[in-house]
Amino acid sequence: MRLALGPEGMQGRCVDETDILENLFELARAAQFQIRAAGRLGPDDPPLTSGVCRLRGQLYIVLSAGESVPMQIDTLATALREHGGDFLQDRHLPPAIRELIDPAGTESFGSA
Numbered sequence: 001m002r003l004a005l006g007p008e009g010m011q012g013r014c015v016d017e018t019d020i021l022e023n024l025f026e027l028a029r030a031a032q033f034q035i036r037a038a039g040r041l042g043p044d045d046p047p048l049t050s051g052v053c054r055l056r057g058q059l060y061i062v063l064s065a066g067e068s069v070p071m072q073i074d075t076l077a078t079a080l081r082e083h084g085g086d087f088l089q090d091r092h093l094p095p096a097i098r099e100l101i102d103p104a105g106t107e108s109f110g111s112a
Contacts, residue, residue: 015096017069023097024076031087033079034060050075052083059083077101 028035038048047066052059052075061079063072077100080088084101093101 017073020096020100021069021073021076023094024073024080024100027080027084027088027091027093027097028061028076031080031084032059033083034058036060036062037065038062039065052079073100 025035038050040047048062048064050062050064050067050072052061054060059079061076063075067075081101088101
């Protein structure tokens with residue numbers, strides 16, 4: 001599946017979801033975020049949802065194996081948006097990634 005992002009951020013191009021997911025993974029790892037995959041706890045338990053938490057000062061991003069790639073992309077982008085400000089300040093971000101992390105274009109990070 002391909003994501004069609006706005007013409008301003010991507011000059012009308014489509015970007016493959018797996019490329020975006022990998023870019024977000026790399027950014028999150030570089031920001032020292034811990035990324036964990038989660039499945040069901042048991043066969044009768046409801047599926048887990050992806051999310052972000054802080055444990056003993058360390059930020060963890062938990063991605064549910066049962067969720068779609070777009071949901072995992074959204075979780076990673078949200079974590080970077082809400083917790084990666086200082087790290088992102090000095091980074092060049094590809095337009096598709098910048099648009100996901102800052103859809104309103106209000107932050108100054110990643111514009112270099």
